[in-house]
Amino acid sequence: MIKLVVPVDFSTFSMQAISFATPLAKKLDAKLLLLHVKSVPMHWDKLDASQRSHYAEVEAELSLAADKLEGLRKTVAEAGVQVETQLKTNSGKDKIYAFIDAEQVDLVVMGSHGNYGFKEHVLGTNTYSVLRRLQVPVLVVKEDTAESNLERICIASDLREASGPAFSRLEKILEALQVKMELLFVNTPNHFMETRDIEALAADFMKRFGQYNHTLHVIDAFKEERGIEYFVEKEGCDAVAVITSGKSDLRQYFSPSITENLIAQVSFPVLSIKG
Numbered sequence: 001m002i003k004l005v006v007p008v009d010f011s012t013f014s015m016q017a018i019s020f021a022t023p024l025a026k027k028l029d030a031k032l033l034l035l036h037v038k039s040v041p042m043h044w045d046k047l048d049a050s051q052r053s054h055y056a057e058v059e060a061e062l063s064l065a066a067d068k069l070e071g072l073r074k075t076v077a078e079a080g081v082q083v084e085t086q087l088k089t090n091s092g093k094d095k096i097y098a099f100i101d102a103e104q105v106d107l108v109v110m111g112s113h114g115n116y117g118f119k120e121h122v123l124g125t126n127t128y129s130v131l132r133r134l135q136v137p138v139l140v141v142k143e144d145t146a147e148s149n150l151e152r153i154c155i156a157s158d159l160r161e162a163s164g165p166a167f168s169r170l171e172k173i174l175e176a177l178q179v180k181m182e183l184l185f186v187n188t189p190n191h192f193m194e195t196r197d198i199e200a201l202a203a204d205f206m207k208r209f210g211q212y213n214h215t216l217h218v219i220d221a222f223k224e225e226r227g228i229e230y231f232v233e234k235e236g237c238d239a240v241a242v243i244t245s246g247k248s249d250l251r252q253y254f255s256p257s258i259t260e261n262l263i264a265q266v267s268f269p270v271l272s273i274k275g
Helices: 012-028 056-078 096-102 119-133 161-176 195-209 224-235 256-265
Strands: 003-007 031-039 082-090 107-112 138-142 152-156 180-187 216-220 239-244 270-274
Touching (some): 003 012, 012 031, 012 138, 031 056, 031 096, 056 082, 082 096, 096 119, 119 138, 152 161, 152 224, 180 195, 180 224, 216 224, 224 239, 239 256
Parallel strands (some): 003 107, 031 082, 107 138, 152 239, 180 216, 239 270
Antiparallel strands (some): 138 270
């Protein structure tokens, strides 16, 4: 069974992520996990009942968080989605991505701040760390994003071999969502290619890694983010999927920072998947 997870901190941003993820889970016939990680000043799981009684404030906060999670669980369940909740404690050593990674999920849905222009502020610590560390796809939605209505998704790729396996995984996810996929290559001055070379690269890429024929769109832009944003708005796509790589090769220019910049600049959902 497909498994989605939404990290929940009870902010308006995580509430938006739940609203967006719920119909996605229903469409995929997937299980939705609502995960809340509470920071505590000690290793809570190692304390027995008598020791925990000395930390009445922490116990009260955990009890409140459990009640809130239960309320969210009931709301999601009423929408006809299989849902479970988990309340974890963190003394500072473990990060949220470690908890998510342990669940072996297929997709993470997270919320982020509005457009402020400073990606560290927009993303927040949790979203930033999840994007950088997790290998599973991460879908980031904004607070003002409309409820999920994904019909057309732009897939931005460098069409390099290293991105191929991730493209194949992405195709399967989007096929399950029954969305139309638009393949985009952004041609920049720093990595300029002639049209015939791009077409040849795309043909070889799709032959090796694609299951379906996708229309190739080539956009000339000074920066990758500008080209992606222009195309999505021009074509009316509902979201963009970016295949990123952590490699330092200059030609491997779809780096994680491009996804982070996009999230900081645009209002539409961004799906990040690592090559």
